[in-house]
Amino acid sequence: MATEEMEQLVRRDYKEGFVTDIESDTLPPGLDENTIAFISNKKGEPEWMLEWRLEAFRQWQKMKEPSWAHLNYPPIDYQSISYFSAPKRPEDRPQSLDEVDPKLLETYEKLGIPLHERAALAGVAVDAVFDSVSVATTFKKQLAEAGVIFCSISEAIRDYPELVKQYLGTVVPQNDNYFAALNSAVFTDGSFVFVPEGVTCPMELSTYFRINAANTGQFERTLIICESRAQVSYLEGCTAPMRDENQLHAAVVELVALDDAYIKYSTVQNWYPGDEDGKGGIYNFVTKRGECRGARSRISWTQVETGSAITWKYPSCVLRGKDSIGEFYSVAVTNGRQQADTGTKMIHIGEGTRSYIVAKGISAGKSDQSYRGLVKIGPRAKGARNFTQCDSLLIGDKSGAHTFPYQEIGNSTAKVEHEATTSKIGEDQLFYCQSRGITEEDAVSMIVNGFCKDVFQELPMEFAVEAEALLNVTLEGAVG
């Protein structure tokens, strides 16, 4: 009885809340049910979505922030964060590139990013953000002809509520973990992709082409669905370092693959790692999970992680369908004072399921990195197979690498293999290259790129080229 009353009170509370706040564009710091109602209302969401968010919020309140990761950061005050802010008004943003951190600009230069894009990336108030809108429009037409839906999650909630209702939270439930619950309550944007039965998406989908890409929020929510025999390759992120006023990022990505479907999800993450002391860097707490729901379906995660002050990320596959396949290819690079605890989970449920993990970690400077991987074979996963290869490369003598492999084998016919190596970038290798006339910096990048080759070759072509350039910039000055 008492709780019912409480709920009613709370309900009334937020109803009043959004009436009074509707004129405002930005919420003051703080998180309660009013905040969530405000966000939902701002997005013009239907009632069921708000309920869903509130349910997540109530669960989140009962949960505890995880502390098992090999990470070290001051406690986050969730009440000091503003959970909704409209895009900054032009007068509040840097007025020209002169006002932007010169180091950031130097990096853009090295990555070969065109001038007009540098301004946009650095958050400078520019009138025209290249012509992404027209590009996006052209692509949208082509996609629509193929029957592919590619839009922001907010649009999808409005325009395709049945699809969203059917799949949202079915891979990553609201109460999956602390950060996923928080995301479920307050997510502000993200992508939605639906590829209908038998359709191979005619192009690689990239957030870059999404109209709202410029305002990706700190709590992104992405949902990708491939029906039977459908295929899609999705590219997330950007090699250019992105500045963001929001320190905490907690995204959720859900993938659903039905019979014979194939989803390839590639990420290049290069959030601002902070200054030399790690100040101002992004905290990146992400939940990414794909479910191979159908027989012979396949989900492949490829990621290159170079940014953020703190990374907490384990793209996973739930292999439910018979003979389904999960793959994880990862390169994580940390330098300076960055910390990363990353890896994957492969949950084998169906018969004959297979998973393949190649994780490459590179730690330089004073950074610290952990690989954490779980391979779980359920009792019904007859003949399941996993192969894990996990290599760490240390540069200098102040960096750290750790490996935490977990295996839970519930079926005796399964075959699980794990190989791990840790090596220091060889002085002999460096000397060999340098004695051929190659500079130390080029030699390091050559050796490191060689080390990462198995993963880079999984990336779509143009991403792979950018990833190599990015690696070089990230590791600059790591030796010597």
Add this chain to the structure above:
Amino acid sequence: MLEVNDLHVTVEGTEILKGLSLTINAGEVHALMGPNGAGKSTLSAVIAGKDGYEVTQGSITFKGQDVLEMEIEERAQAGLLLGFQYPVEIPGVKNIYLLKAALNAQRAARGEDELPAPEFMKLVKEKLGLMKMDASFLQRAVNEGFSGGEKKRNEILQMLVLQPKLAMLDEIDSGLDIDAMKVVADGVNSLRAEDRAILLVTHYQRLLDYIVPDKVHVLVDGRIVKTGDAELAKELEANGYEGIEESAA
């Protein structure tokens, strides 16, 4: 071309070279021989700039430049190139990529443009043929899974492509069977030129049957105790290093 004068080198507190002097002129092939532990490999390593060797006295100049003041890559760019006794493996880096990066780095240092890809491929294929190597070598990771003989051939291949002014070959004959040795020797002989010098570091006379040196130096306990022509190597083969040590004493 190369002047080594009264060179003293210490490794981890132990003096290995104790006043070594050596002059190599353009067009010459020199062989540096000596018993194990005499400091043969130390000399070429110091010239190339390997870490961990401390020069306590003496000088090395190459074409009038102070070698000891140069970075490792600058020495290579100037034309000093070391062929390794034990070339390291570099996983994931294709052989062709290393060759190209090295050649272009050296060209850039000379103020030349990068060699266009078709010309580069033509050059490499020609040299591959000389070393009796298959084109598939180019696509393999540097030295990874190479047999001992393949590694040595690969070192010479790099020399042929990079065309150094002074090629230093450290025990290039070790671990080679007779057929591989012939191929390696042919490769080295094709490097002989008016404007180029070659320094062979070797323990055995065997190699010198195939690459006939102009000068042979005997290195014992950190010093050159005897210098002669190709006949000296044969003498060594007959009498061993001990005979030389005695006659030098």
